[in-house]
Amino acid sequence: MTRPAWVLDTGALIAYAAGDERVGMVLADAADLDARVAIPVICLVEAYRELDHDEHELLGPLRANSAVVLSPVEVIAGGDSAPIIGAMARTTGRLGAAHTVYTAMAAGAAVVSSRPDQLTGILGGQWPITEV
Amino acid sequence: MTTRQTISVPDDVATALADVPSGQVSAYVTEAVRRRIQSDAARVALRAAGHRELPFDPVASAGRLADAAVPADVYRAALDRLAAAVGGDREDLAARLGRSAEAAGW
Numbered sequence: 001m002t003r004p005a006w007v008l009d010t011g012a013l014i015a016y017a018a019g020d021e022r023v024g025m026v027l028a029d030a031a032d033l034d035a036r037v038a039i040p041v042i043c044l045v046e047a048y049r050e051l052d053h054d055e056h057e058l059l060g061p062l063r064a065n066s067a068v069v070l071s072p073v074e075v076i077a078g079g080d081s082a083p084i085i086g087a088m089a090r091t092t093g094r095l096g097a098a099h100t101v102y103t104a105m106a107a108g109a110a111v112v113s114s115r116p117d118q119l120t121g122i123l124g125g126q127w128p129i130t131e132v
Numbered sequence: 133m134t135t136r137q138t139i140s141v142p143d144d145v146a147t148a149l150a151d152v153p154s155g156q157v158s159a160y161v162t163e164a165v166r167r168r169i170q171s172d173a174a175r176v177a178l179r180a181a182g183h184r185e186l187p188f189d190p191v192a193s194a195g196r197l198a199d200a201a202v203p204a205d206v207y208r209a210a211l212d213r214l215a216a217a218v219g220g221d222r223e224d225l226a227a228r229l230g231r232s233a234e235a236a237g238w
Contacts, residue, residue, distance in 0.1 A: 003238065017181065024235065027157045028171070031173070031175075033190065065177050069236070074232055076235060127206055
């Protein structure tokens, strides 16, 4: 599978549900180029928490998009990402932001985020981040 | 199963197809159409979520994809900050990130 080129954080998922053009453009670009967009599972859960119940269905087509891949928290031997994501949350302030950073670094991917300030403590100010 | 189709194409497309080795034109066109089907399906999903119509413009998309690339020095600096934040060894963390990518099939 192609390595994801972009990662959507919780805020980007909420922006998607609101029809934000910057998120839509990333998804259209991925489809046009046969590229991939990753969604960290913790961000997906956070997005469901933030959205109203009647907005949950808006994430369905996004999850069904063939360009979208979910990034899990791995608990496999030798590749356990839980301790790193958990420890990193002390710097990012949120578990979702930490999982976004972890996914971006695992994929070497750009990020679409509503809170770049929570990511740059690890990723730095030069990491490609689209603010939504 | 396959179906024989007769289509008309503009001169520039005909010129491009003429450069494709004989016997591979059908596969070439099939791949291009499948990509367009994927693009159209993505736009159907975007419209369902209330997004406006976005143009099919692979050249502009490729430019934005290039802008999304993470420079090597930026990545190395992030790895240093990650190691400092979680108290881990830089090389070990790099290996773990690599194993996560591998486990995800990337």
